[in-house]
Amino acid sequence: METDSISQQKLSKTEKKLRQKQMKARHTLFRHEGIECVSYPTKSLVIANGGLGNGVSRCQLLCVVEECGLVEALLMPPNKPYSFVTFGRTEDSKRAHDSLNGKEIMLEDSGQNVVLYFNFVEKVPWEDMMPTALPPGLKIIEDLVSPEEERQLLESIDWAEDESIPTAQQSLKHRRVKHFGYEFRYDNNNVDRDRPLPGGLPDICNTLLAKCLKMGYIKEKPDQLTINQYEPGQGIPPHIDTHSAFEDEIIALSLGAEIVMDFKHPDGHVAGIMLPQRSLLVMSGESRYLWTHGITPRKFDIIQASEVQKVRAVTADIGDLTLNKRRERTSFTFRKVRRSPCxxxxxxxxxxxREDTAPSFPINEREASKLEEKYVHEVYEGxxxxxxxxxxxxxPRVVEFLRGLPCGAVVADVGCGNGKYLGVSKDLxxxxxxxxxxxxxxxxxxxFQAFVCDALCVPLRSGSCDACISIAVIHHFSTVVATYWNISN
Ligand SMILES: C[S@@+](CC[C@H](N)C(=O)[O-])C[C@H]1O[C@@H](n2cnc3c(N)ncnc32)[C@H](O)[C@@H]1O
Ligand SMILES: [Zn+2]
Structure with missing residues (x-):
């Protein structure tokens, strides 16, 4: 009898804790995401912690919720730590709410546990989460090459060091890279037009490039190729290919595996685009010039659950998303080097x-002095x-020098600032x-004894001091001699 009441007490304690966590999840969803939960049963629930954003897969979540009844829809917004489930009947969603709250599941990727919290919602915000079609000017051509051609292309790459073109091949922090035609320089994001690489593009690319030209995917034959190899977890930061470096059309062939590429418009609009294995991505116009593209370094992609090979903006149908494990992907990116300004x-x-705002060198001492006045003296004064x-x-080394001077030495500090060395030794x-x-x-x-003067024209007789220091001053000089200009002159 006694033990029974203790266990009942314990149970209600756990129950109470669970309810608290559920309420906390409800508040967080409202505060951070504007999702309003309700206290009465509805057909739909929001599942806190059950999102693609914290590594829960669609399959796994579906298994959990289907225990409680027929699921009408499971909405998993990309990169969010929550999902929405809609049941055919309210009593099923009520059952899920009551029995699944606090359920722990183990993440397939990391092996870590997450606890799910369920709250009723009146409305699933489908529309708000329905973004974007493809960025304008972007095309994806599926199955550009056959599996056999894919194999040959992949086998043709010699990743071994090539002595004739030592800098053309680089192992970047994020991926393996090889260049043909022209070397792409990562220091200035451009190519050296006057130094084409010997050998041009590999012959093995001729057939597929001819096909691209014939089918009208591109208008001009590319003369530069970059091969990138990405291991799962590797990526490429968002970027726009330098306009002045390459012509409009840029094409990229995905081999070995599919991947999701993220496109972003300057207004913040994002589109995750699935690039299927053996497909060709064509970027032109707005998608090439205005949108950034990149690959997020991660081991899983969020993709359409129904058809891995289906080409579309991944975010276009978020009722059907899941996690897809990445595999090694090799991309062949072909570009045409630009010879006149964009x-x-x-x-x-x-x-x-872009307007040329690069600073120009002063043409004479007077100009140099004006620059120094503006960028050194006015600044220090201010x-x-x-x-x-x-x-x-x-x-410390300056102090050491000063303290090593003989007692009674006369010392000048030129460009002394606030005089931090003037009081270092009482013996000087x-x-x-x-x-x-x-x-x-x-x-x-x-x-301290101190006066205003220019360090290049100090009014002291030669030989009148025993020692002189000038710390962190000389780099400020822009002239050889001090020049005071009377501007009205
Ligand atoms: C980086 S601070 C160093 C101050 C001091 N020597 C110290 O170590 O703390 C540079 C100083 O050089 C002075 N300075 C720059 N150009 C000068 C010039 N042509 N003549 C005299 N002082 C100058 C600035 O006013 C400023 O006080
Ligand atoms: Zn441009």
Whole structure:
């Protein structure tokens, strides 16, 4: 009798905790996602923690919810940590709500456990989560090459070091890369037009390029090829291929495996596009010039559950998404090197149409002095007080030098700033000078001897000091001699 009541007490304690967690999930969903839950039974439930975003697969979740009745729809929004399930009957969803809340499932990928929390919703926000068609100008041609051609293309790649073109092949942090025709340089994201690589494009690509031209997928024959090999978990950061480097059409063949490529418009619109194995991606116009594309480094992709091979924007039918394990994928990206500036309709992202704001070198001492005035002296004058408050720790080697000087030595600190070295040793006669009036005032307030002057024209007789320091000053000079310009002259 006694044990019974204890266990009942325990049960209600766990039950209470569960209810609290359920409420917490409800609040989080509302606060972070604007999802409103209701306290009365409806046909639909939101399942907190049961999302593609935290590694739950569609299959796994379906198995769990189907225990409670006939499921009408399971909506798994991409990258979100929750899902929505709609049952045919309210009593089934009520059963799921009551019996599955707090259910623990083990993630297939990591082996970790997640706990699911169920709450009723009046409305499943299908429409809000229905994004995007394909980015304009983007095409995907399925089965461009046969499995046999795929095998031959993959076998043709010699990843071994090629001595004749040592820089043409690079092992980037994120993937293996090889270039043909022209080397793509990752330092300036461009190609060196005057230095084509010997050998041009591999002959094995001729057939498929001829097919692309014949079918009208491209208008001009490409002269540059980059082969990338991605292991599961590897990716490529979002980027737009440099406009000035390549012509409009860029094509990429996916071999060995399918992958999801993420496209993003500058307004924030995103589209995950499934690139099936052996398909050709054609990027032209807006999708080539304006949208970034990249591959998120991860081991699973979120894809259409019904047909792995189906080409479409992955986000277009989110009632049918699941996780797909990545395999090694090799891409052949063909581009045509551009020989004249790009005149696309997207100047905001076009390097050919960007105004030249690169700083130019001053043509004479007067110009140089003006630059120094603006970018050094005005700046120090403006920041003097703050600068002074951040400069209190003298550099140890400088202190060592000063303390090594004989007692009574006369020492000048040229460009002394707030005078942080002027008080280092009581045995020395130190004084400072600097171009900044405010910093010299600060030195004065500290009781140091200091005056305003230019370091290139110090009003001291030669041989009048025993030692001189000038710390972190010389890099500011833009002229050989100090030049004071009377602007009205
Ligand atoms: C980085 S701070 C170094 C200050 C000080 N020597 C220290 O180590 O804390 C550079 C200093 O050089 C001064 N300076 C820059 N160009 C100068 C010039 N032509 N003549 C005199 N002082 C100059 C600036 O006003 C500033 O106080
Ligand atoms: Zn452009």
């Amino acid at each position: 005149n696309c309709s997207y100047p905001s992202v076009c390097d050919s149409q 920041i003097a007080t703050h600068f002074s408050s951040t400069r209190h720790s003298p550099w 006669y130190t004084f400072g000078c600097d171009r900044s009036m405010t910093l010299m005032d600060i030195c004065g307030e500290k009781g």
